[in-house]
Amino acid sequence: MKILVTAKRVEDPESKIKVKPDGSGIVQEGLKYKINPFDEIGVEEGLRLAAKHGGEVVVVSIGTKDVQEQLRHALAMGATRAVWVNHAGALDQLGIAALLQKVVEKEKPDLVVLGKQSIDDDQNQVGQYLAEFLGWGQATFASKVESLESEAEKNKVPAVALTADGKAVRVVREVDNGLATLEVQLPAVVTTDLRLNQPRYASLPGIMKAKSKPIEELTPEKLGVDVTPRIQVLKMSAPPARKAGIKVPDVATLVEKLHNEAKVV
C-alpha cells in the first residue's frame, strides 16, 4: 500500500502570535515552527497503515527550503521519502490542491492522508478540493471509535480500516451529532481529525536516519501548475481583547444580571 501524507509548516501554537501593526501579516521574528498537528496525525495514520499492510509512506510539503524541517520530522517518524515542492510566494487553497494533484498523479498512491485543516489559516478546503480534482472519493474528519487511552491505541493499530478485499477503506468520521462510518473505494482522500490517533514521538535514531532519506525537489513550473492566488489577504487583525469579568456578591445578583443584562435566563 502506498500512502501519500502532507507536512505543512505552521507556526508553533506555543509561540506568541502577534499581528503586524499595518495588518499585512503576522510578526515572523522569534516565531517557532512545527508540522501542522493534523498533518502529524496523518503521518502517524499512514505509518500505522503501512506497518499493518506493508508499503511505504511518502510525505509532501510545499514552501521554501524551510519546509524541509517538517519533511525531516515526518521522515524521522518513519516516512520513507519526501517530496518538496519549492515555492516561495503566496498560495491559496486551490493552488495547493492543484500542486498536490500533480504530485499524486506522479506518485500514484492508493491513499492520500491530509490534515482536515492547518492550524494557521484554518481553511479546511485542500483535502476536499484535491479529491474533486482527482475525481476520487473522500472521507473527511477521520476519527476513531475507541478513546485515546484504549489498548488499541497503545498497540498502534490504524483507525482507518482496509476492507477484506483491499479495495476500499472504512473511515469513522466526526460529524456534528456523533460519528458516521463511510466506506470509500481506493484510491481515496482521507482528512484527519484530532482524535484519530496520538502521533508517535520522533526518536533520536529516527532523526539520525532521516538525515540520509531522500527529498525530491519539484517546482510549480516543473509540475505545470499556475499557482497565482485567486484570494488576496487584505488585512489581518487581532481579535478584540477580552474585557475583564465582574464579581457578583451573591446568587440573586447573578441571576438578575443573567436575566436582565445577558438575557440568557
Place this chain on the structure above:
Amino acid sequence: MDFQLTESQRALQDAARKYAREVVRPKAAHYDETSEFPKDLLSAAFELGLINMAIPSEYGGLGLSHLEQVMVCEELAWGCAGVATSLIANDLANLPIILHGTDDQKKRLLTPFTQKVKFSSFCLTEPGAGSDVAAMSTTARREGDHYVLNGSKCFITNGGYADQFTVFATVDKAKKHKGITCFVVEGRPQGLTTGKHENKMGQRASNTTTVTFDEVRVPVANRIGEEGQGFLVAMATLDNSRPLTASISVGIARAALEHSLDYSAQRQTFGKPIREHQGVQFMLADMAMNTHGARLLTYESAWVLDQGQRNTLQSSYAKCFAADMAMKVTTDAVQVYGGYGYMKEYPVEKLMRDAKLIQVYEGTSQVQRLVIAKELFK
C-alpha cells in the same frame, strides 16, 4: 563562528524537549517525593534513544556529536535533573570503555546497551577517597587470567539497578595514583553487593548506593587500558562527562527561570505584578544572563571535544560555572516565589535541592577550581 543551531540539532532538541515536557515533567514531583527508581521514564527514554548517547555508531550507538549530546541533556534536566542523572550515569560508566577500550571490549561491553534497557555504574568514589582519588583502597590482585577485587565504593549512581560496573581499584597502593587500574565487571557476580538506596536531599529519582566487592573475579580481558593507567582513564572520562554535567545545571536553571517569569507576572504586591518591581527584575535578568552564559561555556566545552582536542580547562570552566550558577539561580527562584517557593507544592524548591548536587559530584566546585588553576599555570 556560527551560533545558529542546525536543523538536525533543533530536531534532536525538540525530540528531547517533548519527552521532558510530556513524559518526565508530569511525574517529576512523584519521583522526588517517593525517591523510587523511575523505570517507566527511563524505558521510554530508551525507546526514544535518549540514553547511551555517547556510544559511537560503530557499536550500535547514534554517533551524536558532543554538542548534540549537551543540547539533548539540557532538555532532559529541564524535565527532571534526577532523571537526567540516571540517564547520563550510563555514559559516565561507559566512557572509560569508549575512550580507552579495545575494539573487542567495545563490541562486548557497549553494544548490549543499544539493544535493551540496561544500566551501568561508574565506581570511583570510596568512603575514604572522594576528591582525593589517589587515596583509594579498593584493591585488584592478579590471579592467572583474572583479577580479584576487594573493597567498597560509595555514592554510586544506578548502583541498585546496574548489571555492569566500571570499577577503579589499585594494584599497588604504594604506587598511589600510578597503581590505579580500571576494570569492567559484567553482571552482578558473586561477592558483589550493593547497599540500600541513599535517602538524598535532591535528585531523588536517581538511585545511589554503596557497591562492595568481596573477592570479585574479573577476567583480564575486562581490564580497560594497562595496569596503572586507571587514573588517566578516570580523568579523561571526567573531561568528557563534565560538559554533560554542566548541561544538567543549565537545564535546572532554565526551568527555575521559566517558573520565575511565570510566577512574577501573576503574583501581585503593592498593586502590581512583582515583576514590575525593579528589585525582582534584577534577579530575573541575572538568572537569564547567567543561565545563558553557562550554556555557552557548556557548548564550547563540548565543541572543543568535537574538534578532537583536549577540553580539560573548558570543561572545568563549564561544569564549575554552571553548577555554581544553577545554585544561585534556583535560590533566587525560591526568593522570587517568596514563602510559596519554600513549599513543596511549588516546583522551585526541588530545583534548588537538585542543583546542589552538581556542585558536589564529578569533582566538587573546589576541585574544578584546582583543575582550572593547574591548567592556567601550565
